[in-house]
């Protein structure tokens with residue numbers, strides 16, 4: 001039995017623009033939330049929304065020192081608000097998926113010897129062989145994607161094996177590129193962590209194994225067995241890669257060990273505090289919010305649409321247009337996912353260019369136009385997109401508003417008030433046009449949409465979700481679902497230690513945190529379904545010309 005009385009469970013989410021902490025009690029009630037925003041709280045790193053764009057085409061990285069300093073500051077903020085660290089019985093969390101951290105040959109000794117008198121920043125630069133970590137927005141590895149697909153027989157074969165065709169942001173392709181362009185860095189890397197395994201490594205004072213749901217975002221793991229695939233490891237990193245990525249991926253809720261004495265001495269953690277694997281932010285959101293019949297829409301920096309797939313006798317199909325991930329807590333279960341890079345930051349650009357940098361004006365313009373936006377459409381890709389693949393730039397169209405089958409025509413401009421509805425409609429119609437394909441066969445119709453992430457704070461966007469997806473739309477008390485999922489995974493590890501094992505469902509009894517209905521659909525479902533053919537024509541045109549035209553965020 002853990003000696004921690006009135007235990008609390010800590011969930012951390014290291015995301016694109018910030019790091020967040022959620023503390024929950026044993027009955028899953030949130031007792032504390034804090035965060036550190038990278039660009040505002042740590043401006044000396046001079047990132048754009050937490051990232052560096054460039055110098056090479058498509059390259060996007062974040063400094064590992066910034067993540068460490070953010071962790072130090074987050075702990076300080078928690079302490080300043082009176083958090084009693086000694087009550088934390090277990091810690092887990094989530095990280096932006098796909099991002100990778102490169103540890104030097106000195107890292108084992110440096111982690112083991114963490115000095116409680118110093119902040120975590122003491123690990124920089126020597127514990128790392130690479131100071132800038134590739135993150136999920138990176139699109140510099142198209143060549144490696146094709147090579148990895150070729151190694152196993154093409155895109156569909158790679159999807160069947162790993163749950164996804166070759167994707168630029170996936171860690172296997174990232175590792176492969178680093179090995180090609182910087183073999184010295186690759187050779188100097190003793191271990192390679194995901195963002196999600198980097199965090200527990202800090203708590204353990206040694207390298208943590210990678211967790212199965214997040215390992216699904218690497219193009220290196222067999223999606224049906226959750227074991228590394230040797231052909232892919234070899235193709236991405238040669239025979240040395242298996243040692244660098246560590247042991248076989250582990251299930252969420254695994255007891256990895258207790259916190260290193262650094263945490264006990266510096267912050268007052270209990271020496272019994274359990275460290276559990278962190279997962280990806282999207283799987284953690286599924287842990288926090290998903291019940292059968294729910295679709296999840298995460299409106300963070302990225303937009304993701306997630307469906308939980310229970311274990312079935314027939315394994316789910318894998319597609320080259322969506323992702324299949326291993327479920328973090330339920331062996332044999334999976335998560336189907338659509339992921340878009342141009343979510344929040346693209347909407348912010350529209351807000352800043354056409355709505356006086358105000359969400360109020362953005363909302364007013366969005367509400368003042370009818371479904372179909374008087375025939376105006378806009379697809380906005382300031383950074384290279386995932387769906388449709390590799391498109392970049394801004395594409396505006398005008399069509400006869402009354403004739404839904406009329407061919408939309410490219411145009412240089414649309415009224416500035418038409419942009420907010422144009423971006424929200426094109427982003428959500430893109431998902432809507434793909435939902436049927438990823439629903440598991442024989443699944444009952446979806447009952448509700450659960451939304452989370454930064455933009456779920458916006459009432460007008462919530463109403464647009466309900467109307468466009470044709471589903472009552474719900475939210476949890478916290479919009480920090482990924483950190484909440486992390487806290488629940490911490491509790492799961494503690495509960496298993498108390499009970500000598502058990503399933504997540506046994507622990508939770510199927511209970512989810514309280515949800516509130518924030519919007520009911522106000523227009524018939526057919527209203528937006530009728531717009532799909534026009535949307536598809538616009539998307540086809542974008543795919544035809546999109547990779548040839550310019551666009552993009554400034555490079556640092």
Ligand SMILES: Nc1ncnc2c1ncn2[C@@H]1O[C@H](COP(=O)(O)OP(=O)(O)OP(=O)(O)O)[C@@H](O)[C@H]1O
Pocket residue numbers: 015016017018096281299300301302303344345347348359452453454455456457458461
């Ligand atoms: N009122 C609002 N209306 C619309 N969007 C908003 C509003 N408030 C915040 N946002 C959006 O939320 C975004 C941040 O979302 P979130 O905090 O979920 O990001 P994140 O956790 O860094 O992302 P990710 O989980 O994808 O890595 C901001 O970039 C902003 O565009």
Ligand SMILES: O=C(CO)[C@@H](O)[C@H](O)CO
Pocket residue numbers: 015016095096097098136169217280281282300301302303304339
């Ligand atoms: O790339 C993806 C998922 O595949 C993003 O959603 C990141 O997890 C950042 O949040």
